[in-house]
Amino acid sequence: MRRVLPVAGLVLALLWLVVPLAPVLVWAGAERWSYPDLLPGAWGVTGWRDAAAAGLPFALLRSLALGLAVAAVATPLGVMTGRVLGWRLTGRPRLVVAALLVPLVLPPFAVAMGLDVVLIRVGLPELVSVVLLLSVVAIPYTAYTSATAFARTSPELEAQARALGATPRQARLRVVLPAVRGSILVAALLAFLVGWSDYVVTLLVGGGQLVTAPVLLGAAASGSGNDAAVAAMALATLVPPVALVTVAALRVRSSGRTAADRLPESVPPEERMR
């Protein structure tokens, strides 16, 4: 009984996590799937062909560009803020934390709706506006991730580099940044995911001109009736972020294991686990 409960729990947990995505996986390879059959009557790539004809490849490229642009803007801003928070360089950390909570609390659609009216008057290009707004949405994630990394890294590191003759810029770029590189990559990944996954801000501020993969999927899912093409679009939108996160997680896990292996035997198992 003691072993059955965790195994049953694990199976139920995996079912909860995986089953909601199963229809997309099956439909993406279905040529014909009549009701009420439990499996497709014929397999094929018609859905992929229809999705490609609807503009999926270019939509994926636009999503990639948007994700990279958001990561490029939000990561440095978040790292700078995270350094201040992690090393407690400010006398008013609550003010910084409160400002970082704003994009998490305010619904993005409300901010986007207001900005849209302003941006029409200012004449800022839609793409720039979308990148700007999504970067602001991503900054809390990049800042908190960086803050955790800086909190684990001693500020003395920078001071020692300065004492050895490094300029402030050299100390940051050649000593501090390599020490927190892993977390900065995770922060950039989170910012990329914000840009890649967004639907409502891109649609509202982009005015329908910026057709990313989620925007294309939203249009198809709400009215095309072509389930195979919709599933192909969904799967194509799903794979890149999931693959990136999986690779990042495996890399972090393997580097963590290597670091744990380097600890001396005298270190207690609990400390090694930490």
Add this chain to the structure above:
Amino acid sequence: MTSRGAGGAAPGIVAITVVAGTGMAAVVATSVGLMPLYGEPAPSLDGWRSAAPDLVAGIGESLLIAVPATVLAALVGFLLATLMLGGGRAAAVLRLACLAVLAVPHLVGATSVSLLLGDGGVGARLAARAGGDGWPALVGGSWPVATVLELAWKESAFVALVVLAAVAPGHRMRMQVAAGLGARPVQRLVRVLLPTAAPAVGAASLVTLVYAIGSYEVAWLLGRAVPEPLPVLAFRLFGSIELTDRPAAAAAAVTGSVLALCVAVPALAALPRLRALSSGGAP
């Protein structure tokens, strides 16, 4: 500590303040007629008046979606974290699955859930094969079941990872000490694990609740047509060909923001007390 170097936070904080501040100021001004798309500004509450009945229904629908989704996500997320705390290869697989779910865009999740729970979906096929009387309208039906389930599914992975990160350090030692003091498994769960995990569960649930209140695409794709939750109502009015609907759309957006703030501010104030209770200290 010194405030030297604190200026590094300025660009990020300024970006957030300018963008969020401008956006919210503009949407409030639009709702009271001070920023019309065309013509001269004319202060008016017409937008609020015309949207009032829908706003009340929208608040109800938003909470009807967000509260159950958050409760379910917190419950399942905590259970997932408990399983992962056991360690081993199974926990690693579960953690990877949670990370993968976290990376899935909500729109993709909503699309897949519509193919799972909608008419003609996998659930309906299974029910038909089993000789059922018909499949309930879980997508677009009289209750936002599919919307709640999609949000709970994806956010449960988020809650699980937050709780795991907060509780994992020192978890085994705490459990060993409790067992050494004679605590049974249930007592260890209730008296040790739950209080330790409570602040993380609370914080993750708050993020989930606020996100669910402001979420558009899941309710738009899976929810019923009437009443609409606030984001769906705002977006529909915003895209209306009637320019007079713009102030009403802005009123819905402002209401959604106020609702999120009303939930977040008291909860943020209560979180340190929860943390203090779990650590046995004074608030």
